[in-house]
Amino acid sequence: MSDFRLSEMMVVCASREFKDNTCTLIGIGLPYVAGVLAKMTHAPNLTVITELGAIASNPVDHAIGIADPRSWYQAKKFGGFLDTMGMILHRGRCHVGLLGTLCIDAYGNINTTEVLVNGKPRHMAGSGGANDIASRAQQVMVITRHEKRKLQETNHFLTSPGFLQGGNSREKAGLSGDGVTRVITDKAVFEPHPETKRLRLRSIHPGIPREEIVNETGFKVEVEGVPFTEPPTPEQIRLIREVIDPQRLYT
Amino acid sequence: MTNKIVSLKEAVEQIPDGASIGLPGFSIARNAVAFAHEMIRQGKKHLTLSSCAAGIDAELMVAAGAVDHFIYSAGTLDKYGLVYTINRHIDQGKLTTEEHSMLSMELCYLAGSIGISYIPCNSLLGTDVLKKLLEVAPDKVKESRCPFTGEKQVLLRALQPDIGVVVANYADAEGNTVVEGPYWNIKEMAHASKKILVIAEQIVPESFIIQRPEMTMIAGVLVDMIVELPWSAYPTSVYRRYDYDDKHLRMYTQANRDEQKIKDYLDEYVYGVTDHFEFLEKSIGYKALMEQMAGPHKGY
Numbered sequence: 001m002s003d004f005r006l007s008e009m010m011v012v013c014a015s016r017e018f019k020d021n022t023c024t025l026i027g028i029g030l031p032y033v034a035g036v037l038a039k040m041t042h043a044p045n046l047t048v049i050t051e052l053g054a055i056a057s058n059p060v061d062h063a064i065g066i067a068d069p070r071s072w073y074q075a076k077k078f079g080g081f082l083d084t085m086g087m088i089l090h091r092g093r094c095h096v097g098l099l100g101t102l103c104i105d106a107y108g109n110i111n112t113t114e115v116l117v118n119g120k121p122r123h124m125a126g127s128g129g130a131n132d133i134a135s136r137a138q139q140v141m142v143i144t145r146h147e148k149r150k151l152q153e154t155n156h157f158l159t160s161p162g163f164l165q166g167g168n169s170r171e172k173a174g175l176s177g178d179g180v181t182r183v184i185t186d187k188a189v190f191e192p193h194p195e196t197k198r199l200r201l202r203s204i205h206p207g208i209p210r211e212e213i214v215n216e217t218g219f220k221v222e223v224e225g226v227p228f229t230e231p232p233t234p235e236q237i238r239l240i241r242e243v244i245d246p247q248r249l250y251t
Numbered sequence: 252m253t254n255k256i257v258s259l260k261e262a263v264e265q266i267p268d269g270a271s272i273g274l275p276g277f278s279i280a281r282n283a284v285a286f287a288h289e290m291i292r293q294g295k296k297h298l299t300l301s302s303c304a305a306g307i308d309a310e311l312m313v314a315a316g317a318v319d320h321f322i323y324s325a326g327t328l329d330k331y332g333l334v335y336t337i338n339r340h341i342d343q344g345k346l347t348t349e350e351h352s353m354l355s356m357e358l359c360y361l362a363g364s365i366g367i368s369y370i371p372c373n374s375l376l377g378t379d380v381l382k383k384l385l386e387v388a389p390d391k392v393k394e395s396r397c398p399f400t401g402e403k404q405v406l407l408r409a410l411q412p413d414i415g416v417v418v419a420n421y422a423d424a425e426g427n428t429v430v431e432g433p434y435w436n437i438k439e440m441a442h443a444s445k446k447i448l449v450i451a452e453q454i455v456p457e458s459f460i461i462q463r464p465e466m467t468m469i470a471g472v473l474v475d476m477i478v479e480l481p482w483s484a485y486p487t488s489v490y491r492r493y494d495y496d497d498k499h500l501r502m503y504t505q506a507n508r509d510e511q512k513i514k515d516y517l518d519e520y521v522y523g524v525t526d527h528f529e530f531l532e533k534s535i536g537y538k539a540l541m542e543q544m545a546g547p548h549k550g551y
């Protein structure tokens with residue numbers, strides 16, 4: 001097993017899920033590193049779209065976010081929300097959305113709007129495009145640090161839909177797509193149970209003790225018999241460290 | 252042709268208290284900063300602002316107490332932080348809001364821009380974002396079903412601000428307006444608005460516009476007022492003109508976390524200067540400003 005950082009493990013887990021010749025809406029940061037890694041390995045024809053209107057760009061100079069022109073470099077098309085969020089995403093043509101979050105609940109629902117601090121609501125960032133991506137992408141992945149306060153049984157506020165109350169409640173609400181198919185943390189990977197849609201462990205990252213998962217997850221999880229996550233390959237590690245994020249801004 | 256070219260001061264004088272204003276920025280890109288400063292200096296009150304991803308322009312007007320109501324989808328200054336002052340005003344009950352998703356807000360503008368009264372959307376369903384919108388704006392948002400397919404949908408009332416503010420790369424004297432780079436909601440926001448105010452980095456002759464008419468985002472006939480003002484989005488960026496100012500944004504996101512510090516910021520950089528050029532001299536100066544100019548190759 002090669003030596004790797006847990007942030008690199010997260011990137012590799014997300015990267016593996018991108019298929020070639022597909023379309024993804026992602027932000028900058030770990031999602032961006034994952035997208036580029038997929039492009040440099042198994043998915044050279046992955047089209048990366050940023051919600052504000054840059055399509056198929058090759059971000060340069062350590063772009064800080066989607067509002068940074070560095071992340072629009074070498075785009076093949078510039079447009080607006082109608083082009084990206086409308087004619088691609090709402091139209092059903094975005095295969096995978098990769099989102100970050102403040103909190104996620106046991107049914108993959110996302111909260112980026114407000115949190116409780118000493119019992120009082122404190123306003124944070126809001127939805128942005130996340131609600132649209134979670135509502136309309138064919139598949140959604142969520143990437144987050146694994147902390148008890150971030151993974152709770154229920155959210156204080158439901159900003160972007162996962163499986164709502166579980167079962168077929170997502171479909172009944174009128175939402176399309178497969179919903180949140182992966183939740184990738186720095187300790188494990190979750191997937192929804194095929195019927196109840198409750199998140200369950202798919203794999204635990206190598207080196208993470210099982211009791212740590214139980215202690216750091218705010219909802220009940222079964223750790224017995226869960227396999228280890230396949231570690232990154234030496235080539236994936238090399239690409240992340242030497243080519244994609246040599247300054248370790250994100251990893 | 253009537254002369255639509257006015258000074259920023261004159262343009263802002265036309266905007267009454269209580270007006271609703273569509274802003275052009277997205278986070279740290281293309282904010283109507285000079286416009287916001289002038290609105291604050293002229294003491295405007297009771298405004299309704301709409302902004303897809305709230306930035307410095309909206310936040311400064313909120314900080315100055317000029318804003319009663321805010322329609323938006325997200326507030327973030329990218330890696331620099333959140334719009335802490337707007338958040339504080341919401342938490343303290345000083346600012347009422349309608350919070351959308353990025354697309355639902357865009358569709359409100361789209362409906363407004365083509366003159367239809369509402370538009371259906373398949374986002375928002377099943378979430379607290381929708382629940383809260385139904386609570387705070389029952390006259391603007393409804394849950395319904397498509398009359399043809401029966402699928403569940405959210406119906407969104409058209410949004411038509413009194414004034415749409417555009418920060419443009421170029422405009423000619425008639426108002427034919429060029430916005431370079433990605434443009435998020437600017438096209439729909441402007442066309443939805445009852446009046447369009449274009450703040451252009453540079454006024455160009457008509458002969459420039461007619462060489463590449465496909466570059467024109469807004470036809471001049473639709474534009475009401477044109478202001479020529481370079482660096483009007485500083486310290487945010489305008490693609491192919493200038494970069495955002497890392498140093499100023501770092502300083503700003505220290506100030507906006509604290510009630511007193513944001514007041515001090517307003518005193519120094521807004522009330523403490525007479526116009527945008529004085530702000531530029533005070534906040535960055537000529538030499539450093541020139542270093543922010545976009546390169547011809549990468550556009551920033």
